Amino acid sequence: MKGLVISSNSSGGGKTTVTLGIMKALMKKGFDVQGYKVGPDYIDPAFHSYITGKASRNLDLFLMGEEGVKASFSRGIGDLGIVEGVMGLYDGKGIDSEYSTAHVARVLNLPILLVITPKAQSATLCAELNGLLNFEKVNISGVIFNNISEKYYKLLKAAVEKNCNIKVFGYVPKNEKLSLKSRHLGLVQSSEVDDLKEKIDLCSDLILEHVDVETLLGYFKKTENYDDKYHLESRAIRIAVAYDKAFSFYYKENLELLEEAGEVVYFSPLKDKKLPDNIDFLYIGGGYPEVFIEELSKNKSMLNSIKESLEKGLKCYSECGGLMYLTEAIESIDGEKNFSTVGFFKGTTHMTKTLQNFGYARIKVEKKNNVLSTGMEINCHEFHKSYVSLEDEKVYLLTKEMYDGELKKWNCGYVKNNVLGAYGHVHFFGNIDILKNLLNLDV
Numbered sequence: 001m002k003g004l005v006i007s008s009n010s011s012g013g014g015k016t017t018v019t020l021g022i023m024k025a026l027m028k029k030g031f032d033v034q035g036y037k038v039g040p041d042y043i044d045p046a047f048h049s050y051i052t053g054k055a056s057r058n059l060d061l062f063l064m065g066e067e068g069v070k071a072s073f074s075r076g077i078g079d080l081g082i083v084e085g086v087m088g089l090y091d092g093k094g095i096d097s098e099y100s101t102a103h104v105a106r107v108l109n110l111p112i113l114l115v116i117t118p119k120a121q122s123a124t125l126c127a128e129l130n131g132l133l134n135f136e137k138v139n140i141s142g143v144i145f146n147n148i149s150e151k152y153y154k155l156l157k158a159a160v161e162k163n164c165n166i167k168v169f170g171y172v173p174k175n176e177k178l179s180l181k182s183r184h185l186g187l188v189q190s191s192e193v194d195d196l197k198e199k200i201d202l203c204s205d206l207i208l209e210h211v212d213v214e215t216l217l218g219y220f221k222k223t224e225n226y227d228d229k230y231h232l233e234s235r236a237i238r239i240a241v242a243y244d245k246a247f248s249f250y251y252k253e254n255l256e257l258l259e260e261a262g263e264v265v266y267f268s269p270l271k272d273k274k275l276p277d278n279i280d281f282l283y284i285g286g287g288y289p290e291v292f293i294e295e296l297s298k299n300k301s302m303l304n305s306i307k308e309s310l311e312k313g314l315k316c317y318s319e320c321g322g323l324m325y326l327t328e329a330i331e332s333i334d335g336e337k338n339f340s341t342v343g344f345f346k347g348t349t350h351m352t353k354t355l356q357n358f359g360y361a362r363i364k365v366e367k368k369n370n371v372l373s374t375g376m377e378i379n380c381h382e383f384h385k386s387y388v389s390l391e392d393e394k395v396y397l398l399t400k401e402m403y404d405g406e407l408k409k410w411n412c413g414y415v416k417n418n419v420l421g422a423y424g425h426v427h428f429f430g431n432i433d434i435l436k437n438l439l440n441l442d443v
Helices: 015-028 043-052 061-074 101-108 123-135 150-163 196-210 213-217 252-261 293-298 300-311 321-326 432-439
Strands: 002-008 033-038 057-059 080-084 112-116 140-148 167-173 238-242 247-249 263-267 281-284 315-319 329-331 338-340 347-365 377-390 393-401 407-416 419-422
Touching: 002 015, 002 101, 015 033, 015 043, 015 080, 015 112, 015 140, 015 167, 015 196, 015 213, 033 043, 043 080, 043 196, 057 061, 057 252, 061 101, 061 252, 061 377, 080 101, 101 112, 112 123, 123 140, 123 150, 140 150, 150 167, 167 196, 167 213, 238 252, 247 321, 252 263, 252 432, 281 300, 281 321, 293 300, 293 338, 315 321, 315 432, 321 377, 321 419, 347 407
Parallel strands: 002 080, 002 112, 033 057, 033 080, 112 140, 140 167, 238 263, 238 281, 281 315, 315 419, 329 347
Antiparallel strands: 329 338, 347 377, 347 393, 393 407, 407 419
């Protein structure tokens, strides 16, 4: 496989749109494309998968570690690997470039394509590009300009060729039909965009027309083969995973580990009437339960099936949206409506207008419980506009290192019977013992 990283100078710089268009354009030219996403994002990988027909993979150095990122990358299959960056090129966990797109590009030794959406700039844009080129030692191969007119593009191309040592591959013309809608936690999911196929086709056609794709192909770099030590032995267990429009935030590698450990059956809390039969473990990941709450709340037979099974001792791990779903109700932002949910954890989820405990954090299992080993340390990521007020025991202490060295601390991780629910999203490559504990396998 040959690989390339696509990044920008900021969020909103056009990375996702152009990445999707390039993926589709290369597929139209006959290439087998594999998608990757830097960071903990779940939504962009779903767009990649929609186009390529194969699971996109996350590359998150904080959650997975360097060996985990390399292992995840090595699981990709195709002629060309396209890595979509996160935020701006050098934006990482704090105020330096650690865990950033640039950091991932260095770890994987891949070149970088910049996507820039300029506005009312020419020579100043060149200064910004030179700043990106010289800030750290990374291999920036070239730039594509996004959402501009042909006249403006010609001006920028001349300016960059005069003032910068960087290749200009072309541009994507301004077109309102290319925009992707957003909601409170980012882009609307690919499964909710009715005209997604038309948008991607249009973007890819514009790229084939206005970007020198043939020259761009020459900048893809042959990738290395990396070790992959992240595997589990198969056991005679049956695992149910909630998966539909309300619950779709799963790292591909987490699901692969479950599929190695036992038989995985997927079900829909929205559509199915009850849990799959004869299951030993239940995994309810994140998603948008608040968006589909009326439909979820009306499916009483599924709510009862889950609650009864958990009360009888079924092992379960619920993450973020999954935790919200297991509470007694989800309350609207204005506090005027309560929608009934599973009701296993005693208390309510409250929607908020602002993010709660946003970003990377470290978990330490402080209190003894029958799910995870005391003292276990786990890296996680939180991104949610809600909080829960529950009576159940908290076993996690979370710490987040702020940019000025201050440590923010809070408690989460609710345990009841054989169930763990928490807001923090976890990648099992970061600590495979978490999964072994959850499944009660030998550690």
